[in-house]
């Protein structure tokens with residue numbers, strides 16, 4: 001689907017009112033207290049779900065709780081008979097040491113996890129910004145931190161899927177239209193993804209963002225294959241009850257993501273003209289995570305504002321011809337092994 005169609009999409013067909021009652025279900029949204037993530041948390045809560053918001057600022061979380069409870073969003077009415085719940089999970093994706101302790105505490109109190117949105121992200125920070133462990137900040141946050149989190153959540157996702165309706169348990173990796181502009185030929189320059197990489201210094205910051213978003217899409221496709229292998233075999237020999245893994249472009253949206261972008265007033269005005277309300281990005285993420293029609297999208301890509309699309313062809317080629325997904329997965333396994 002063309003960049004134009006993704007930048008100027010038709011109205012969503014899957015909206016808040018299509019989200020079923022979610023009581024009894026458990027969801028986790030990284031970065032769920034701002035931007036697109038907040039819109040996802042809002043709908044999940046008002047539809048009765050238990051919503052775990054993972055992030056690094058309890059203050060931002062508290063402000064979001066006020067906002068979410070006081071405003072149920074377009075097209076929704078508060079159903080007081082099935083209130084949802086909101087809780088905070090401290091995780092700093094740019095510090096791998098922060099992830100396991102929080103997840104271990106959470107898992108003591110969790111017997112299911114229906115859908116996780118790996119939504120948090122950082123875009124074009126000042127050049128040279130790094131994570132606590134020394135990865136280029138966008139790579140470390142958007143990719144390495146989420147990979148570690150996913151590894152820790154994976155057993156519970158797999159177990160939930162084994163005992164749930166086929167296609168209902170999902171892991172959503174939030175990518176971007178920018179995934180199409182990663183380093184050629186296949187989206188990732190692996191020399192720039194190591195700790196204290198000298199190579200990363202020579203790559204434009206936007207290309208490094210694109211690379212991180214290409215990796216998110218590749219991870220979703222790679223996990224889609226692995227999730228089937230991990231699922232139990234049913235009596236009829238099939239493996240229907242596996243986690244569904246999807247990546248997506250939420251759309252070009254007015255959020256805090258542009259906080260680091262260096263623009264003048266005219267550029268800012270022009271950019272704002274082509275950005276859409278963040279709630280539409282929320283619907284795109286909800287479509288990937290909850291819509292019955294995306295149950296057959298395992299390994300696929302969803303585009304604004306809730307349509308089935310596909311990843312850029314160079315990425316597809318890399319995955320098919322060079323097994324970039326396995327290469328990425330193996331490298332990340334090695335990167336996070338001391339933090340699991």
Ligand SMILES: NC(=O)c1ccc[n+]([C@@H]2O[C@H](COP(=O)([O-])OP(=O)(O)OC[C@H]3O[C@@H](n4cnc5c(N)ncnc54)[C@H](OP(=O)(O)O)[C@@H]3O)[C@@H](O)[C@H]2O)c1
Pocket residue numbers: 030031032033034035036037054055056057060091092093094095118119120121122123141174175176177249250251252253254255256257258
């Ligand atoms: N907005 C767009 O046009 C657009 C387009 C394509 C894709 N996306 C993707 O959509 C996702 C959501 O972005 P958004 O537009 O909603 O931006 P946003 O409002 O800036 O939200 C990003 C979220 O990520 C969190 N985050 C950043 N670094 C973190 C860290 N180290 N640990 C934990 N959380 C961290 C932020 O928390 P803090 O506030 O604490 O930093 C914030 O909650 C991102 O993955 C982004 O790449 C957005």
